[in-house]
Amino acid sequence: MTLDLRVFTEPQQGASYDDLLAVAKATEDLGYSAFFRSDHYLTMGGDGLPGPTDAWTTLAGLARDTSTVRLGTLVTSATFRHPGVLAIQVAQVDQMSGGRVEIGLGAGWFAREHEAYGIPFPAKRFGLLEEQLEILTGLWGTPVGGSYSFDGEHYTLTDSPALPKPAQAKIPVIVGGGGPKRTPALAARFGDEYNQAFPELDTVAPRIGVINEALAEAGRTPDSIVQSVALVLAVGKDEAEFARRAAAIGREPAELREHGVAGTVSEAVDLLGSLRDRGVRRVYLQVLDLHDLDHLDLVAREVATQL
Template sequence: MQLRVFTEPQQGATYDDLLAVARRAEETGFDAFFRSDHYLAMGGDGLPGPTDAWLTLAGLARETSTIRLGTLMTAGTFRLPGPLAISVAQVDQMSGGRVELGLGSGWFEAEHTAYGIPFPPLRERFDRYAEQLAVVTGLWSTPPGETFSFAGEHYAVVDSPALPKPVQPGGIPVLVGGRGKERTPALAARYAQEFNTPFASAPDAAVLFERVREACRAVDRDPADLVLSSALVLCVGADDAQLARRAAAIGRDVDELVANGVAGSPAQAVDTLGRFAEAGATRVYLQVLDLADLDHLDLVAEQVAPQLG
């Protein structure tokens, strides 16, 4: 089981806050540092204000050395697919090949209206999202010296030189996630290297994982080629008092966290992660909400990760 750190900077974080978390995650052996891609806080004032996901990751690419970096998830409504492919490939080069792209359709209407970003109806957003996946992966996979063209309803690409190229062998991994019953699993089977279930229970994750396996089989893809992962809030304490302090710091109830996240004592966290492993997950994104509490990462690295095998 791989453990990755997942942050929500729109809730209130500077670049330096994120750098501190990324460096501690790297030092303590976490597999990756990921961040959300949002421009508006979901509760609270969000001070000092949002940071751009790919600008952040470009900086971290130069200020870390081994940890993988990515988004969970970049909103397809925020960026055109061609420029997005250029930005992510450039950050991949800047990192020496450590970047992953989680791409979603976009869902939080308030942040779109707050910053003047068009927010089409759901069906159109998803149609655009499918085309974006086709364009981004098509640009990256076009052999050097050849051009890429795509004719969609929403995006048209004509004779693109399809540059720059990613540097990591096999290209930049693409993550698709969600709870959709048909289109989401089909897109994951066609375009993604990883399928993520966000904040689902282990039994629900098992159902979602089987849907994406079925979608892989429908297109003659080996389901074992697809990494299966989950995202869950993190709140672990060495004792009851520390656990209560950490839950209070993020405005959550201990019992609710234990029921729905990777939370409680280190032993409880190990048990929870074991249930997700049984459901099929080989990777879990731990949503770290208190970015000032770096000791939290130390505890997980020292008392949880070694027990996962």
């Protein structure tokens, strides 16, 4: 089984739209299946210049500036947008892209960015996430000419026309998180994909087992959901190039080898192959140096071709 490789960026660390467009075009040209970005408004180290970019504004631009690569978020925070507004935004970007959009949705965790931009950050957010997933899928799934209503603890929608509709019959929904019970149940109820973000490698297979148990309880089969992981990327054609790339993102080579797709080409192939053997079907390669397009080229030519 071929392992699906995607490019995942962190623009809050400092990137313009043009920076992201260059990476997205390289992603498309080199044969990766998707360009994804985080949805954050504040840097997590460094000055963050030139400043953050909004995830769905970015994806709207890329929908018109690319043609084949899939586009999405890991992950949009439920605290950032009302679900009714988000449903319209995502459906519109899907139309603009000709049906290439996917959405990862999470509860949000970075309190400081909420403080910095005046965004409410309630202490309990899982209920927001659960209701948003129900509302998004409910709005998109309502037949044209019908209406959608929802009366929950956090949101109320009354006789919505549930428009616009996405270009796709169903926008893929990605659910992540490490909770023992509620998150797997949420993935089994709403998820087309379950993502493990930066896991310890020896926990990947057990977590897939937990998700498969939740799927069985919901009457779904294991192959009805895509199992994915997101890992930092730092690969060189030799040790010197790998060390240079590690230094460029401020990480130690040994630490990267322990936690990411890192090292030489052969090491990267072995690591990705082992993930595939554990049941992973898709890997999001976290690219932290957005100006090093040769990095993406190396992985596409030398690593992906061996998988």
